[in-house]
Amino acid sequence: MFELEAAAASSRISTVPTAEKILLLVGLTFCAVAVNPTVVAVPLIIAFIWAKPPLKLYLPIIGFNAVFVGVGMIPLVWNLTSSGIVAVPGGFSNAVSVWWRCVVAASGTLLFACTTPLSDIISWARRVHIPTSLTYVVQIMYRMVGALWQTFVGMREAAAQRLSERTFRTRMHSTGLIGASLFVVAFMRARLMQEALELRADPLEVKTFHSYVPARPARLVAIALVLVATFCVGYVL
Numbered sequence: 001m002f003e004l005e006a007a008a009a010s011s012r013i014s015t016v017p018t019a020e021k022i023l024l025l026v027g028l029t030f031c032a033v034a035v036n037p038t039v040v041a042v043p044l045i046i047a048f049i050w051a052k053p054p055l056k057l058y059l060p061i062i063g064f065n066a067v068f069v070g071v072g073m074i075p076l077v078w079n080l081t082s083s084g085i086v087a088v089p090g091g092f093s094n095a096v097s098v099w100w101r102c103v104v105a106a107s108g109t110l111l112f113a114c115t116t117p118l119s120d121i122i123s124w125a126r127r128v129h130i131p132t133s134l135t136y137v138v139q140i141m142y143r144m145v146g147a148l149w150q151t152f153v154g155m156r157e158a159a160a161q162r163l164s165e166r167t168f169r170t171r172m173h174s175t176g177l178i179g180a181s182l183f184v185v186a187f188m189r190a191r192l193m194q195e196a197l198e199l200r201a202d203p204l205e206v207k208t209f210h211s212y213v214p215a216r217p218a219r220l221v222a223i224a225l226v227l228v229a230t231f232c233v234g235y236v237l
Contacts, residue, residue: 003057004113011115013051018124019215020223021116027227029108035234037104043230044108053114061110062103069102 008014013021024047032040073095078085088094118139125135 003054005118007054007057007114008117011051011053013115014117014120015213016115017213017215017219018116018120020219021112022124023220024223024226025108025112027223028230029105031227031231031234032101032105032108035231036237037101037234039234039237040230041104041107043226044104044111048107048111051111051115053111058110058114062107065106065110066099066103069099069106073099
């Protein structure tokens with residue numbers, strides 16, 4: 001079992017109805033993309049304190065995402081032209097804004113993954129008739145996030161043993177090389193794992209030990225009000 005799945009299964013809010021967590025955390029993720037992400041970060045921090053995911057798992061994955069997105073922001077700051085590399089006017093502020101928005105959105109998605117077992121997601125998707133193709137993509141991404149940390153640890157240890165890292169410079173160099181291929185390797189591992197599971201049975205038809213907990217209407221209304229308030233404040237600011 002990946003550490004992510006173990007963390008989700010042992011989360012203090014793992015028994016909270018899946019529909020409520022989807023509405024809150026996925027809703028905040030969409031708000032982070034649509035409006036001021038700093039405003040959205042406030043309810044996300046409150047949800048983080050409420051859920052208490054394991055920091056040794058949560059922070060490294062968020063850090064990897066932040067670095068990965070940061071590298072992608074470079075074209076917003078500099079352009080390669082016939083005259084050479086030139087700075088884009090206002091590019092740095094735009095890059096920081098987009099980077100922060102992506103980090104906040106990823107935080108909401110990861111918090112949902114750290115508190116909701118995959119079996120709960122499959123069960124909920126089956127009940128609300130989510131398209132099979134969409135559920136399949138969610139499963140692959142869920143397993144990719146789970147494989148990310150273990151893939152990094154394995155690649156890091158292999159590089160350290162092969163290169164006999166002894167200085168800070170060699171450690172940073174090998175870490176950079178690992179980061180360049182980390183997401184690709186993690187995604188391939190997730191695909192292989194998903195294909196192996198499909199050889200046993202249709203993943204969407206597998207029976208899981210899951211006790212269905214219906215969503216509470218009052219909680220759904222309260223969460224919807226929080227999302228509306230967050231969206232309005234973020235839109236104004």
